[in-house]
Amino acid sequence: MNRARTTETKDKTINPTAASLAAVYRGMKELDAQQEARAVLELYDKVKNQQFAIAFCGHFSAGKSSMINELIGENILPSSPIPTSANVVKVQSGIPSARVTVRDKGIIHVDAPVNLEKIKKWAKNGNEIESIEINVEQDLLPDRIAIYDTPGIDSTDDAHKVATESALHMTDVVFYIMDYNHVLSQLNFTFIRLLKEQGKKVYLIVNQIDKHNEKELAFSAFAEKVKNGFKSWDIEPEDIFFTTIMEKGHPGNQLREIKMLFQKFYLAKDEWVEENARKETERLIRTTVQNGLDLDEAHHHEAFELAGQQDKESAKAIAGKLSEEIETAERKKKENQTGIMKEFKDILDNAILMPFQTRDLAKNYIESRQDSFKVGLLFAGKKTEAERKARLDAFYESVKENVKTQISWHLKDFLQSHGVSVKSEPVIGEETMAALIKPGASLNGNYVLQYCNDVVAEIKKQYTTHFRDELHQLADKASEASDHELKKLRSELDAQEKILVAHKTKQEILEKWNEVSEELNSSLNGPLNTEGAVEEAEQHLIQRIQRVTMAEIPENTDVKKTIEEDDTSVTGSNKNAKTEENELLKEAEQLQNAAAVLSKLHLMKNRASDMNQFAEKMKNRDFTVSLFGAFSAGKSSFANALIGEDLLPVSPNPTTATINRIAPPDEKHLHGTARIYFKKEGDLLGEINQSLVHFGKQAGSMKEAVSISESIDRSQRSNELRPHLQFLQAVCRGFDAVRDLLGKEQTVSVEQFKSFVADEEKACFTESVTVYYECALTSMGVTLVDTPGADSINARHTNVAFEFIKKSDAILYVTYYNHAFSAADREFLIQLGRVKDTFELDKMFFVINASDLAKDDDELQDVVGHVGDNLRQFGIRKPKLFPMSSYFSLLGQKEPSAWLPDEAGRLKKKYGNLAGQQDNLLKETGYIRFMNAFTGFLNHDLAHVMVTAAKKQLSQARNVLDRFIAEAVANQENAEQKKEELQRTMSELQKKINDYSLEQKQEALEKEILELLFYVKQRVMLRFTEFFNEAFNPAVISGSVKEQKSALPKSGKELHQAIQFDLQQESRATVLRVEKVIVRLMSEMNEELDRKLAQWDPPQYEMQKERVQFETLVVETELGQVEGRESVYKEFKNAKQFFEQGGKKQAMEQMYTLFEGPVSRFTDESADVFGRYYQPLLSVEAQKERELRIKEYTDYYEGLLQTLNSPSVVEEMKKTREALNNLV
Template sequence: MEEESPCAFQDIGEEKRTVRQVPRVHIGRKQAKRRRPRQVTAGDMRKQARPAIEALEQSACQLQVFPGFRGMVQELVSRAQRMKRQQYTIALFGAFSAGKSSFANALLGDAVLPVSPHPTTAAINHVLPPTEERPHGTVLVQFKRKEQVLADVNQALEIAEQKVASFAELEALLDEHARIVREQQEKEAEKARREALEQTNPDAGKKTERKEEEEEEEELRDPLELLRDEQLFFLEAVRNGLSDMRGQFGEERTVTMEELSLFVAVEERACFVERVLLYYDGPLTRQGVILIDTPGAGSMNARHTEVAFEHIKHADAVVFVTYYNHAFSRADREFLIQLGRVKEYFARDKMFFIVNAADLAASEAEIDDVLRHVERNLLACGIREARLYPVSSQIGLLAARLAQGRLSEDEAALYRKLTGTPPDTPPPESAEGRFFSGITLFEEDFRAFVTEELVGAAVASAYEDIGRALRVLEAWRTEARTEEGERRRKEEQAKAARLASGTAIEEVDTDIERGLVAQEIEELVYYVKQRVFYRYFDEFKAIINVPAFADEQEEMQTLLRRYTNEIIRFVAFDLAQEMRATSLRIETFLERTLAGIHRRTENELRALDENIALAGYEALEYETPSFVPGLHEWNATVFADLLAPYKNRATFFTEGGNMKLRDDLEARLRGPVSEYVSACEKQLKDAYLPMFDREVQRLRQKWVRQVDEYFTGKLAALTASGDMAALDAAYEAVRAIYQTRRK
């Protein structure tokens, strides 16, 4: 294994970021050496689709006068409208403080998004193109419902084995925690005073010991002693913000951009915000791009995890941001493992990986070290051949501000320093600064991805629809030119084929495919439990290890209870993540199965009339079932008998107590895990088998309409020879339109 550069992975926070006095590495030039040369697509990305949109509209205009083309015309017009309205979503992910917001601001060209102070309070920010109803600068803040906030609170309390039904109960719990902590501190201070007294007066110490024995009483335990600082921080933020939230739960509020930071950067408000919609007019949004800045990968919010999966699934591009000299955290790895689980099930590779603050590099070799480190981590998470970009969001944003004429003297000095420009010379032009930062190369590759893969796929589908219409026109022209006797014979054949087609559609049997869907669900779910327990062993070692018990201030049993609960919550979390990934695998299988049924049906119909052409199968967006982490009734108290024997930190590890606890806990968890998995299997079948049935029924109805229209048009062509001139003219016009695809 390669040795990682020690200078590249110092674990320092972004707030401690310092600018080294070293020769600057030209990030853009360095990145340009790593990527394959490609043609740069200039201009608005959506303009690439305009010729296809015009082709669809012109074809629809030519076909609308003929019987039998009504449905096809509607499909052509509908596709043109969808392409006109097309927007492209970039979803940003990454660890808290990795620089997602600064990267988003660099893409937007201005300091638009404020930085959230804490991952537990962060909201999901959407930056969208403005509309007539919501002009530039409009900000909509959606507040959580009271039930949502309480659910977040109880999730934070779960490690402590506590639950509240109201905010009043939360405040009482926090007050009790504060009181007991205060009393413990007072006892510690008193103990220190007595120890000092013993050193000066031994007799007083003996009296103190006797007094302690006489006054011995059961010590109250802190109800929140098992929580970590981030959970306590979140609970305190909720309590402190309650007074301002009265009457606003579940409401939507319009604020200004200047007020936005109050709802994103102030913890006591941010913890009540579900999402923020910011309508912003900028170079990126003018091209129809929507930017979604998600909470950090370390967010403990269960809804954030589920919403993150939805964004992974539906976004056009997924961008993961990591900080240049931050080691990958456990939260990073959990998110990347989820990406690795689902990556192969997407139609195209839509993932981009950003190494932010690359201006900290002392040399190109150091950048190489960091990129290799990131690639190894991605590979360990199942992500191969990743698109990887070192960037400096700070330089990119400064360059954008220079172009706007808004660079202050201090910013100009920093811009020169970061780009290695002598103080007495002008700073680099904006375009050169953007290239230096590495942002330009990411933007070029993202533009190419959109135009070549997303727009390209839409354009290809558009011309497939036009080509299908053209083939039908050509067949009708040919048959309409036959002699009258032959036309009458073909007319009778068409009538018979029409009846037979209806019967064939009605008799399409999908029982085998439905059984295969159920079997696929069972097989996929079967392996979930195996994968979760395979990861359980690694996670147990990551949570319960010698350094984790180094704090002598906390009791052995307190630590064991905390870590046991964390392990149980990890198993619950991983099960839910596995089920979400399983749902995507099932949807992919459903799509392939239904597409196969569609092709089989089309072949059967073509056996009756070789010119029948059904519209290509386009899968609907499936409504993914919601999977929340379970195992709520299982915690350290339930497993107290497993923890009780372990009193000594040293012997716990040296005598194999940790390994025995690992195996005993695994054995006890297998039952609850099996119950959860079985419930999820039923949930998956209850969701996807009816979806399969509905989709088959929708396809039948669509096939009936298309076949009926096809024969209506064919019979019209066979019985109305006087319209040959119009048919020929339409054919030539649509053929000319179709041939524009090659230009």
């Protein structure tokens, strides 16, 4: 084929559009846009050969491969109910051969004859094989038509989705195939919208419509609901087809229309191929330009950020203004430096320290210092010195006061105005003032003035010296303030200049990529010279093929072995259910008879009463059996098969929006009635607000909530908002009809009840429904709880109440045969794996529904093995697996006369002559095998616990009676002495029991809680890589670099939610583990009490574990904020660097570190919550147990005292003992 292509090129017969694509390819290669260039090269090859490409996308196991095989007319591709095609497989006409692209190695040719079985095996090997191209004979596929088979987009393998999206650029038309039972899922809406946004022609195929049951829902109504579902998401496909390959004669089958459409494609292929190639290339050009722009923006991110902060003209204006302000600030700085010292000097210079009065005092003091100065005659020396001192004091005080008012006050104000507080001032002492008088100075006016000047000078000198440092600091501070202001202004000017430079850089980059865009689009729309580009494209096509001819295709080592069923681990107990039930009733009757005999003895009345109550419980036992599974796994169909009637509404659309209970009828609740429990207004308002918050709104009342909901823009296109919008719309549609029923209950008929669980406008107001129905299942005491699907379109459906896991006596998990294990199942199954060890018995049953879809037993074994392997990965060892056909199991329980013609035909077609043999038919459907195991579990495993307890009660009663008789006989002679001994024993036993300290048990509980939560953190962080890979994957971080960066916070939020959810799930599992620990600690307490009390030889005390009941702790702790994620996002360059050059590994390590602290805080807070909740519970339950032990001992010893007080009682006891022996 490639030689033909080369010849065409040499003959210059290249299609003009192909030549244009070659020119675009060369331009992209020059830009190093490798991914986009490769896509354009593939489009060039496609257009050159005028090949029309059709892609089949959709669910795994929806029948994509089977549909292609059917359209081609040969079984080329692998098909199975478990994920098969793990890579893109292309089928086209040509000389029979194959080309296999080995990941990271290249392409290898496989010449005819092609081993189709090996091709199928390679198609499953997504790890090593990137893509497969198969050439088939032209009579199988028209010339120049190619079909792509892509991996399922809802597979748990993320690589499948990436592989699917990598082939979309080549497709002209996309057929999106959905399983009949999984049409209205958010994943479908999201992916189909993505296809439409890329400009693809999308046709929808609802496959496997042979599963449709016209009796359950008219096919026309189903088809209309499908169309309306996509319309509500603003998705308008080219057309919607309904098909089945299994029943080609089905009246609704449109396989023929699809085949006819292929003919239309063939006729229009030339026009469509070129048109679609141009559109796709234009998109690739936009992506290339945007990626290049984003890379430049990332490289010059500071410039782009700066340019985005302020426009260019504003920056220019501000820069000019700042220059002027800098000049003014520099001038002010010089003025401030000299101003400080001048202001200080002015304070000193302006101070009037020697006014007239003070000078007079100075004169008086100078006079007293004259040699001729004397005072008085007697004792003149002392009086003279005293006078001198008095005059000095007077002068000093006057000067001091003047300094305070003339200097100190002003100086303080001055310094404080500059932010300096005065801590001390200089003090000029009297000695200094005295020393300033010059020896021999005469008293005259000139000297008085001179002396006053000397004192003033000294004061100013001391003030100047004292405040020298402060003045220098003030001068420096003034200078610093000016410098700071100047620095600030210069920094602002520098910032504005950088913004101007940034604008210049940004403009240059934008102009560069605008020019690139124009050049590439010019190449696409009319290149001047394409000859060199075409030759280069042809050479690169040849190189891609020849470069790796020696590559070896690795064998797929991940091929599942056939799993041989281990019947012991799968079927559970197959013991006859009726025999087990009879044994239980027989034991209950025997216990009641024994109680009747014992009740005649006063001292045994309490024990007899306990036995009677337990016997009643055995007779009237009830079981809660919870039904779980992904929506449309067929839970309702399976429940109907268990009931034996078409009781629950069955639809291929999500129905179970409420919790449905099917319970045995009683006197108050008649058979065939249903009790509807409507939500309380506050609870409903809370749910509505949880949806309204996504629209930035909240409501304070239902009236306001409905009003706000009605005002929301209904054209919301966000995938995240759609489910919330649909829920709010349902509330608006149904509110008027139920507003008066909120918080109330209503009894309706079975027919009426169906609308309350199937119609969303009613279901959204319904808390739960209990249907009272007499059937084989409920007559066994079973209440069946049908829970909402975990992966439904409805936001409410995903809130599965895990409390049922704890409360249930048995758990039935239903998964669908054609979706034996999908991503939606995972988290619930992980939770089951966490809590299974807290169950006393293995109460989990796993049903693979719709097993009638298996082509043969080998395929069935593959599916059973696939499910079993996945369950074991989640810690569910030795799972009890039951493949079963609910549809045919229900039909098989009906009389053939009740079968509709269509149903009879299906039965005959599937099971042949077995259709008329009920037992053999039900065995073939898997019903009998499941029911044997299930009823065996209820009537044997669960009943065995009760039977054992009953036998133990009888044994204890006989032992007590024997001790009564033996004690009475042995102590007839010393009865009084024995009475005193018994009373002492009772007193001592009671004291020992009450004195028992729980301190060690409480410490042990605290230690267990801390350890359990420590391992919670360990396990959650072990899953961190898994959560990170799911949140940060190529399917999400795609598009232009800008789009890639904008996706990071969303991925970070998803990671946060995943870790918080896992922490909360782990915490819920820990709740059950802690409760199990408390029961164990109480058992240990009783064992310790048995040892402590053994010296008194009391009767054996048996702790009844079922008496220990807890109100389960509700886990509400949240992960809290994780700071620092933005810094990780800033380091992101582009998807290539992230996924291929180590960026992801680095980001994951950084994120791991960021999350460690919050996760630790979560577990620490949880430990506190657990401790505060369960420590008091341990004390309460332990006290109850001690009181029960004391009561039992008291009854026993009072009975012994009675035998001693009344010897005649002994004879009664002997007769009772003999009657008891006769019973047993």
